[in-house]
Amino acid sequence: MAAKKSERMLVDEWRGILAVHARTTCELDRELHQYGIGASDFEVLDVLVEGCAEDGGTAFRVQDLASRVHLSQSALSRLIGRLEKEGLVTRGMCSEDRRGVRVAITDQGRARHADVRPLQRAVLARMLADRPS
């Protein structure tokens, strides 16, 4: 019976995660759409900006990004392609491993991120507010 109960709790916890995730992602996509980017796009920009502030390193390897945003390598490759086409990031050769690609955020990318950030934080605050910590 204890096992029964913990199974119930497990399922409820999972349903809770599913619910918050769905509501927040949906809201995020909707709100950010007016700036021409989606939730995943912002996540990448956010990592890029954070990473630069952190160590001054202006560039990320694609796989470094992949491990931080939860996207397959192919999805990330295309996402970077879209951001590049919009002028928010640049792809550059990686001198120490010529297979690799260095992704760097542009000034325009920083500006877009700065524009969107307050909105994104507000959505997070709103959607995560009434949650059990």
Place this chain on the structure above:
Amino acid sequence: MAAKKSERMLVDEWRGILAVHARTTCELDRELHQYGIGASDFEVLDVLVEGCAEDGGTAFRVQDLASRVHLSQSALSRLIGRLEKEGLVTRGMCSEDRRGVRVAITDQGRARHADVRPLQRAVLARMLADRPS
């Protein structure tokens, strides 16, 4: 500074949710794939089985389902179509509102659900184990 700190916490919490969600959904999809269904499919079957046990009502309106699994109406419509094609659920007319559709789980659907359930619970237990409650 307190505001700064709480923003950090907010973002970290969100990243955490993103991480658990991505890992769990991915694992779930992979594990359940051998039974020919995905994570969303199971969620629907789960609701159906639960609902029947609950009140004996053998049928759900599509919109009742939509409010429980976090899917758009169109996605749900197609998902039900797939389940129907596999013989796991049936679509029936709704006598009191002929626009509506009643979705009922079949014996085969119950069987599939019973097969998959332990595996799904195990994945949840594994992925949600090392989490702050």
Place this chain on the structure above:
DNA sequence: GCAGACTACATGCACATGCATCGAGTGCAA
């Protein structure tokens, strides 16, 4: 009873994602 607004579900379409694969580059062993 009828016209028009509304609701329930299905479907056309655009698009993001994951898997498998490819081409290029690296590094190790013979």
Place this chain on the structure above:
DNA sequence: TTGCACTCGATGCATGTGCATGTAGTCTGC
């Protein structure tokens, strides 16, 4: 040096999703 297994990132393809719309049925006010 050459050959081979491996890694990195890009791309073809199948699929699942959401938005907008279509079709059928309901309800309200006259």
